[in-house]
Amino acid sequence: MLIIPLKEEKSSVLWYTTATVKTKDTKEQKLSHKCFDCGCELILMEETTATMGNNLYPITKSVYRCPNKECQDESDKRTAKRVEIKKEQDAKKALRLNKNKPI
Numbered sequence: 001m002l003i004i005p006l007k008e009e010k011s012s013v014l015w016y017t018t019a020t021v022k023t024k025d026t027k028e029q030k031l032s033h034k035c036f037d038c039g040c041e042l043i044l045m046e047e048t049t050a051t052m053g054n055n056l057y058p059i060t061k062s063v064y065r066c067p068n069k070e071c072q073d074e075s076d077k078r079t080a081k082r083v084e085i086k087k088e089q090d091a092k093k094a095l096r097l098n099k100n101k102p103i
Helices: 069-099
Strands: 004-008 013-016 020-022 028-030 043-050 059-065
Touching: none
Parallel strands: none
Antiparallel strands: 004 013, 013 020, 020 028, 043 059
């Protein structure tokens, strides 16, 4: 389980995981995953856990979707645009690297 320190308090440390919040005295509380845009409760679509290289803890990847269709469509558009920009940047980088190669 991947555990990331969130903040320190006087007597205990809060830890963040994808599903629960644990304090040093092992109390658990459920975390709610809310949409940043509309505030709706997100729906868990997929969760995968993998161990990579020499990591001591497995890495968990969670995919959530917003139940609000308009909000999710806007999010998908932003993601598609971000992916398109990344592809363009990678293509320009490859051109620069090929241009600077000696013949």
